[in-house]
Amino acid sequence: MIRYRKNFFLKHYSLSIFLLTFSMFIFASGPSIDFEEVAPGIFVHQGEHLDVDETYHGDIANIGFIVGEESIAVIDSGGSLKIGNELKTAIRKFSKLPVRYVINTHVHLDHIYGNASFVGENVDFIGHVELPKAMALRKEFYERINLEFLDVPNDQSIQVAPNILIKPNESKIFDLGNRKIKVTAFSIAHTKTDVTIEDMKTKTLWAGDLLFTERTPVIDGDIHGFIAVIDKILMLDIEQVIPGHGTPTKKWKEAFLKEQDYFKLLRDEVRLAIDNDQDLQLTIDTAGQSESKKWELFDIQNARNINQIFPIMEWE
Numbered sequence: 001m002i003r004y005r006k007n008f009f010l011k012h013y014s015l016s017i018f019l020l021t022f023s024m025f026i027f028a029s030g031p032s033i034d035f036e037e038v039a040p041g042i043f044v045h046q047g048e049h050l051d052v053d054e055t056y057h058g059d060i061a062n063i064g065f066i067v068g069e070e071s072i073a074v075i076d077s078g079g080s081l082k083i084g085n086e087l088k089t090a091i092r093k094f095s096k097l098p099v100r101y102v103i104n105t106h107v108h109l110d111h112i113y114g115n116a117s118f119v120g121e122n123v124d125f126i127g128h129v130e131l132p133k134a135m136a137l138r139k140e141f142y143e144r145i146n147l148e149f150l151d152v153p154n155d156q157s158i159q160v161a162p163n164i165l166i167k168p169n170e171s172k173i174f175d176l177g178n179r180k181i182k183v184t185a186f187s188i189a190h191t192k193t194d195v196t197i198e199d200m201k202t203k204t205l206w207a208g209d210l211l212f213t214e215r216t217p218v219i220d221g222d223i224h225g226f227i228a229v230i231d232k233i234l235m236l237d238i239e240q241v242i243p244g245h246g247t248p249t250k251k252w253k254e255a256f257l258k259e260q261d262y263f264k265l266l267r268d269e270v271r272l273a274i275d276n277d278q279d280l281q282l283t284i285d286t287a288g289q290s291e292s293k294k295w296e297l298f299d300i301q302n303a304r305n306i307n308q309i310f311p312i313m314e315w316e
């Protein structure tokens with residue numbers, strides 16, 4: 001009996017050592033980010049629904065890549081060089097083809113700071129015509145966030161601005177080898193720098209932060225512009241949408257309409273508050289509240305949205 005127990009202990013002890021070593025190996029060799037192939041050749045990693053505060057780890061946005069017959073396009077590179085490197089390593093598990101394009105859907109830090117991982121001779125960076133300026137304007141602010149929450153020193157908060165620029169209401173097509181993708185830029189909406197990427201082969205639209213599913217949508221541009229851009233997207237002939245945050249969806253019209261309903265409600269209630277001479281704080285406490293159960297991180301983000309739109313709408 002004693003002997004049995006001893007063996008039992010030894011067996012389990014060695015098993016746990018094995019598991020510990022194995023998991024350390026996995027951890028050390030990375031990548032720690034997982035991907036889902038949402039359509040043939042389209043791989044998406046979903047970031048976590050966390051705010052940019054002390055919980056921020058740089059991995060909160062959806063990032064991923066599209067594989068053609070000759071090359072690969074990366075779409076959004078994550079919030080840090082670390083995430084960019086993990087993305088680069090992960091791509092190699094699925095394809096040996098070269099990364100030819102890195103496309104940023106917009107300026108926000110959780111989507112752009114992995115760009116530096118992909119700098120190379122034959123790599124073009126694609127973005128909205130306003131993106132280089134917007135990156136430069138936010139550089140110091142983003143460096144402070146990366147230092148404070150990610151512990152990344154400023155010389156490793158590396159911005160890589162796009163060299164291929166798309167103007168609002170224009171599209172450019174890029175061929176990955178028997179696979180064309182269409183990058184379209186928009187006027188001010190979520191930000192001043194929004195582009196979408198349409199994979200024409202599978203009719204999949206990568207919407208960036210023009211679509212949030214689950215997480216409260218963010219207005220860092222203009223609420224009227226955002227509502228109008230959604231109307232344009234609703235007319236597209238597509239089958240699936242990959243949001244900037246949240247789960248990719250084939251019920252994409254419903255998802256955009258849910259987002260647009262929130263914006264219309266917010267617009268109307270903020271307008272009414274301004275007409276009634278209500279101040280900003282009272283408006284933050286009251287406007288949009290009937291949407292609070294429909295979205296994650298609602299209180300903080302709804303307040304920020306009102307902060308953004310209230311001063312603009314006061315002048316209308």
Ligand SMILES: [Zn+2]
Nearest residue numbers: 106108209218
């Ligand atoms: Zn964003």
